[in-house]
Amino acid sequence: MPWFDRDVQFNHYGPDRLPFGCTGASGLVQRFVELSGDDAGRAFDVLDASGGYGSACLGAGPEVIATAMADAVRTAGYVTDEIASAERALLLERLFAPGGLFADRFPAADYRVSGRNSGSEGMELALRLVLESRFDHRRLRAVPGAEERDVVLGFEGAWHGWSGGLLPLMNRRHYRIGLPSVDPERFGFRTEHIPFGDPDAAREWFASNGGRVLAVVVEPIQGDAGILTPPEGYLRELAALAKESGALLVADEVLTFAKTGRFFAMTDERGAIPTDVTVIGKSLGMGAVSTSMVIARRELGVRPTGTVSTSDLRPLTCAVIRAGLEHIVAEGLLERSATVGGRLGELLRDRLVADFPDLYREARGTGLIHGVELTDHAAANLGELRSTMIRNGVYVEFMSGAGRRSHGLRYLNATMRVAPPLVSTVDDVEAIAARLTDGSHAVRKTTS
Known part of the structure; x- marks a missing residue:
């Protein structure tokens, strides 16, 4: 070849x-x-412990998706959202109508949805909804009381996509230098960043800036920063701080959707944590299509034609999503992934971090999304580490890490992401851990 x-x-x-x-x-x-x-x-042969960059939640070649795609290509049509679609109606009813999969969290009376081609495009629309919430769409002037709201709160180490409008949400200079930025101006905005998962830092920031904050944009588990999971209660308190200040809360669940043992990671022991905008993607396309959904409160909107997209929930995409979600529910894959993921976390801690302290510093995660932070030595040999893992039969990705953080928090190195598909079994994660162990022995020999 x-x-x-x-x-x-x-x-x-x-x-x-x-x-x-x-x-x-x-x-x-x-x-x-x-x-x-x-x-x-x-x-x-290589075991995929990445889930296709977090998108192939059913693995490769699922028959249920192949059948849904073939049927939809033949019969569902290809109309855009300008024309109502029977296939689109079936999907949205299954999700948001009373009794639907997402209805308890996002009842149709309070929320509506838009589709996009990717997670980045979904986050761009979420940001657009936030920015346009401040002004009269017909007169294009500020809504009384919103003139001073020009700050978006982001988080150190965050990743929301690398498209132009999203660059200000990232605090890492490597991603922003030399590229367009959005400066404070009439209807412009600036972003400030605080460390993720630190409730004291959040309280301190809102005490000083609550009157100017327009929105908070947060990943419930930070992905590129190294699979950082917040302490219990943090996300709910963050939501409360946003609401008390009059700010909108945007949850970036592009990566976390269906990976934490439930559909949404913005959840705690009390149930769903309320959001104004939630963006889901990656697993939503079942590894077969690239897509995302923006679920937003009904009062949020943009000027006419401002949300038009070539691929806003086309019938084929809707057929794939519906078939995949029905399969996940019927097979109990979310519930099973919580158990399988628990075992995966144990294996990463006991067989990698404990046995290879020269290579790994810490294991973090929940469900089927985990990260193993590298030591300085391993991070300096990241290319060799990844190739060696592949040659030992396991495919993993590496996240950038959050780097330097404020408030005295330690530097976070690059992190190995271990996030196999939802169809993984306990035997699968045992095999993944065994191959990661073999690869670690090999890396130790070649880099010592």
């Missing part, structure tokens, strides 16, 4: 492109081949 894509596809990953190709997949098993070196041409 010539692997012509290596010659013509844009290289998004810099000089250390992974020297592997994929020839097919089934379930959690990816069939890889070495592309260079003495072993060029060697074929081997």
Whole structure:
């Protein structure tokens, strides 16, 4: 095979492109081949512990999705949201009508939904809803009392996408320098960042800035920062602080949707944590389509045509989402993932962090989304670490880490994300942990 894509596809990953190709997949098993070196041409199987960058929640080749796509291509049509769609109606009724999967959290009387092509586009629309909440759409002037609300509260280490409008939400200079920014101006905004999961920092910030804050944008579990899970009660208190200050709360659940043992991570022992806008994606497309949903309070909106999208819940996309969600519910995959994920967390702590203190510093996570933070030594050899893991039969991703944080919190290194599909079993995560252990032994030999 010539692997012509290596010659013509844009290289998004810099000089250390992974020297592997994929020839097919089934379930959690990816069939890889070495592309260079003495072993060029060697074929081997790899267990996917990434879930397709967090999007393939049913693994590769699920029959239920293949059937839904084939049927929808033949019969569902391709109308945009300008025309009502029977397939779209079936999906939204299943989710938001009384008794629907999301109805207790997002009743149709209070919320409405828009579809987008990706999580980043969904977050762009969420930000647009926030910004346009401040002014009269017809006269294009500030709503009385909103003139001074020009601050969006974000979090150190956050990742919401790298499209232009979202850059101000990230505090890491590497991602922002040399690219467009949004400066304070009439109807502009500025972003301030505080450390995630620190209730004292949140209280302090709102005490000083509550009158100017327009919105709070938060991941319930920070992904790129290193799978950071907040302390119990933190998200609910954050929601209360936002509400008391008159700010909107935007939850970025693009990564966490369906990965924490429940559909939504904005949940605690008291139940759903209220939000004004919630964006879900990745797993929503079942690994077959790229899509997202923006679920927003009905009073939020934008000027006419401001939310038009080429792919706002097209019938094919709706058929895939509905079939996948029905399968997840029928098979009890969320409930099972909580148990399987609990075992995965134990294995990562006991077999990686405890046995390889030279490579790993801490394991964090819940459900089927976990992170293993690297030591300085391992982070300096990240490219070698990832390639070695693949050659030992397991595919994992690496997150940037939150880096330097304020309020005296420690530096957070790059983190290995271990987030296999929902269809994973206890035997699967045992096998993943065994291969991560083998890879760690190999890395220790080559980097010591």
